[in-house]
Amino acid sequence: MTNSSSDNGNPFQIEIFPSRLVRPATAKELLNEISKIDGIIRAFIQGPRLPTEVPYGPAKGSVVNHGSREHVKVGDVDIELSIMVGRIRLEIEHEDVKIKLREVCERVLPFGFEIREGLFIPKKQTISDYAKRGPGADPKFLGLYDPKSKPDKQITILNSEENEA
Amino acid sequence: MAYEPQFYPGATSVAENRRKHMSGDVEKLREISDDDLTTVLGHRAPGTDYPSTHPPLAEMGEPECSIREIVEPTPGAKAGDRIRYVQFVDSMYNAPATPYFRSYNASINFRGVDPGTLSGRQVVEARERDMEELAKFQIETEMTCPALSSLRGATVHGHSLRLQEDGVMFDMLERTVLENGYIVAVKDQVGRPIDKKVNMGKPMSEEEAAKRTTIYRVDNVPYRSDSEVIEWVHRVFEQRTKYGFQPL
CATH class of the missing domain: 3.30.70 (Alpha-Beta Plaits)
Known part of the structure; x- marks a missing residue:
């Protein structure tokens, strides 16, 4: 099983x-x-x-x-x-x-x-992701936005440590 | 004994509804005025004359032709109307009609129409007043539920999506809205805002839609439960396969 x-x-x-x-x-x-x-x-x-x-x-x-x-x-x-x-x-x-x-x-x-x-x-970068963002991209943002768009338009960060400080 | 067409096999409610749609023997559920219909179709301003592409046939002097003598022209053709279209979208969630059965209904019961059957939408092209006659018939009768079917000339997306929370089929242009229990059109077929809101009628309840639908669904009337339909579909498939097989 x-x-x-x-x-x-x-x-x-x-x-x-x-x-x-x-x-x-x-x-x-x-x-x-x-x-x-x-x-x-x-x-x-x-x-x-x-x-x-x-x-x-x-x-x-x-x-x-x-x-x-x-x-x-x-x-x-x-x-x-x-x-x-x-x-x-x-x-x-x-x-x-x-x-x-x-x-x-x-x-x-x-x-x-x-x-x-x-x-x-997705948990792994696709080739398009890699081409757009390179090897140092934040893995948390993976798959959350289209490689052609800007992340700040499509991603909202809630309850982060910075927000709480 | 005079021949009576049987239209469609089957003993279930879905088969019975399919026979109704094909024969045109459908129940009238609501009224929509001519001006309201013209407004939602959006081809001309309500109350104006039908624009024409050629003079009336009576004035044109037609050539001698035995076929023209046999076939009476439709009112639209007689007057020289433009060809215009009406396009319906029916939800997969128990909408009363489907593109195929709208086309059967149009082809069997109306003259001078050119139905186009697609997976998610059904378009009919005809002379303007002939098209309006068909559109009025299909909108006013049990072939249409205002919440589960709609007139969409462009941007037809929505028929295969889940319904909205309020039970209305999704429309990204929001041509119709649910107001006080009635579906009200606020835009025409292609999404242009209209001056006067048009009441398209009361949506069917879930139970009524399930009763009036022509769609076989596992969660309503499953296709496999209609043995007569299955038998005839098998027969059609078998015979056309054998007919197509032509050994040397």
């Missing part, structure tokens, strides 16, 4: 997969609850993109004003949601964090969800 990755004491990754696409109010509550849990190393929010302008067709360039593209405050940090939250992937330190996350999800996501364990955020 094989052991799951959560049995060996090393950090492991889980994915919260809600049964519905989450509106900003629920996303805000969920992210705030998650940010209060200790033992989360990094998290990744994924979902369908909400553009600010119509990207193609006869209305190309018109303003979209999507009701779900909102600023949400997680802890002390203001984040603009440019997607509708579809799944949250987390790297966590131990099994207890997963139990706490399940409790939070049961409370905040009444329409149902799944929690899966697996490898969702």
Whole structure:
């Protein structure tokens, strides 16, 4: 019998997969609850993109004003949601964090969800990552942003030692 | 005895709904006015005349042709209307129609239409007033649930995604919104804002959508549970394989 990755004491990754696409109010509550849990190393929010302008067709360039593209405050940090939250992937330190996350999800996501364990955020650099960032790149940021984009636009640091000081 | 088309095999509710869509014998659930329809389609301003690409056929003097004598032109063709389109997107989460059944409905029950069937969307091109007749029919009847189906001329993304928390199919341009229990269109088919909001009707409940859908789903009516459909699909596959096999 094989052991799951959560049995060996090393950090492991889980994915919260809600049964519905989450509106900003629920996303805000969920992210705030998650940010209060200790033992989360990094998290990744994924979902369908909400553009600010119509990207193609006869209305190309018109303003979209999507009701779900909102600023949400997680802890002390203001984040603009440019997607509708579809799944949250987390790297966590131990099994207890997963139990706490399940409790939070049961409370905040009444329409149902799944929690899966697996490898969702890359742990090794790809060739593109290496070409863009070189050998000295911070491994914590791996897989959290596109090599072509700027990290400060896509990554938010919560509960860091610098923030607390 | 006169021939009665059977349309589709099967004993389940899904098979029955498929027969309804194909035969056009569907229940009318809501009303949408002509002006509202014109507004959401976005091809011309509501209340204006239909622009034309050629003079009415009666004024043109058509050449002598036996086929033209047999086939009565559609009202749109008679008036010389432009060709315009309507495009529907139906969610995979128990939307009443699917692209195939919208196309069957259009081809069997309407004249002068050119349906295009794609995996996630279904487009019909026709003379403007013929297209509007079809669009009105499909929107007003049980073929459409305003929350699970929508008119999307461009940026059709959403049919295969999970529904939003409020049970509405995702639309990145947010052409429709749920207001006081009704789906209200705030943009036209392609995402241009419209002056007047258009009430598209009340969404179906989850139970009603499951009852009216033409989609076989494991969590509703599984395909394998309809033995008559399976038998006929096997027969069609077997016969077309044998027909295609031509030994020297």
